[in-house]
Amino acid sequence: MSPPSATISPATTPQHDPNSEDPNKPIDTPTKLPRPKLRFHINDLRHPGSNAFITLVPNLPSTVDNTLAAIIEHLYNPPRPPKHDEACTPITSKAPTPTFIPSVPATRSVTVFLRDIDGVAYTTGTELDDDHKEIHISLQYILTAMKLSNPRAEIVGVLTHELVHCYQHTAPRQSGDSVPSPPGGLIEGIADFVRLKAGFIPPHWKRPSCAKERAEKWDQGYQHTAFFLEWLEDVRIGRGAIGMLNDRLLRVGYMGEESEHGSTSFWEELFGLGIKGLWDEYGKHLDKHGKMPTDRHSGNWEDEIATPSEWLPQNA
Numbered sequence: 084m085s086p087p088s089a090t091i092s093p094a095t096t097p098q099h100d101p102n103s104e105d106p107n108k109p110i111d112t113p114t115k116l117p118r119p120k121l122r123f124h125i126n127d128l129r130h131p132g133s134n135a136f137i138t139l140v141p142n143l144p145s146t147v148d149n150t151l152a153a154i155i156e157h158l159y160n161p162p163r164p165p166k167h168d169e170a171c172t173p174i175t176s177k178a179p180t181p182t183f184i185p186s187v188p189a190t191r192s193v194t195v196f197l198r199d200i201d202g203v204a205y206t207t208g209t210e211l212d213d214d215h216k217e218i219h220i221s222l223q224y225i226l227t228a229m230k231l232s233n234p235r236a237e238i239v240g241v242l243t244h245e246l247v248h249c250y251q252h253t254a255p256r257q258s259g260d261s262v263p264s265p266p267g268g269l270i271e272g273i274a275d276f277v278r279l280k281a282g283f284i285p286p287h288w289k290r291p292s293c294a295k296e297r298a299e300k301w302d303q304g305y306q307h308t309a310f311f312l313e314w315l316e317d318v319r320i321g322r323g324a325i326g327m328l329n330d331r332l333l334r335v336g337y338m339g340e341e342s343e344h345g346s347t348s349f350w351e352e353l354f355g356l357g358i359k360g361l362w363d364e365y366g367k368h369l370d371k372h373g374k375m376p377t378d379r380h381s382g383n384w385e386d387e388i389a390t391p392s393e394w395l396p397q398n399a
């Protein structure tokens with residue numbers, strides 16, 4: 084087991100040959116922001132949640148653009164090679180810094196629906212074309228959020244989570260059933276990882292301060308997996324780690340959660356250690372160092388109404 088390090092040092096280096104690009108249409112540069120067609124559909128203008136949303140998010144295109152910038156920053160920003168004078172870089176490290184060529188999903192439109200639905204929100208692709216996404220937000224939930232000390236942060240946080248679903252990878256394109264799907268908890272964890280990084284931590288999230296307070300499983304999803312991914316990126320691996328993970332889901336898919344018959348697992352390929360080992364190290368880190376800052380009070384809200392298995396086929 085290698086010690087915690089701020090440098091990415093996986094067993095293999097997932098460098099990508101531009102000539103072997105997949106059918107996904109990559110965006111030219113890592114910094115170019117997507118510009119999907121935006122649509123806004125209010126299903127019930129007389130519902131008090133409609134007015135509340137418009138008051139909280141008066142400029143939806145601008146809010147979406149800020150969120151897209153956060154998604155690009157945290158999922159499509161390849162690691163930069165470490166400089167030798169950086170304190171966090173082990174002098175003895177000769178491992179090449181892995182990188183990737185960002186390939187942002189070619190999502191052509193995003194339609195935000197405010198509807199009288201149960202739960203919080205969910206995202207789907209449209210029936211005709213998965214490049215067109217729909218984000219459905221519960222009008223009733225908007226009213227629930229109004230009772231918080233910072234309702235705007237909550238609503239923008241929900242929007243951020245859902246927009247990540249419009250712009251994250253889960254499998255190679257056109258792979259059909261040939262590549263295993265990642266656990267729904269990983270997909271939800273990546274969405275909440277970006278939400279966390281964007282600074283929209285909801286009041287009910289509870290950051291674990293020791294191994295016992297971790298979720299039972301690494302792929303419990305939502306904030307539980309998000310805090311684990313945050314540790315991977317900020318402590319164990321280094322900036323760009325979750326971007327690498329997201330990219331690998333596109334290039335290779337979720338191949339081999341555990342090593343089998345001498346093959347290297349998805350996690351070992353990426354980070355040089357299997358998922359059980361990483362989860363273990365995360366627990367040890369928590370026991371040794373306690374929680375990282377920005378904890379909030381707990382709450383008891385429901386999360387999304389869509390289960391991962393419901394939206395996976397439409398978004399994969």
Ligand SMILES: [Zn+2]
Pocket residue numbers: 244245248271274387
């Ligand atoms: Zn979700």
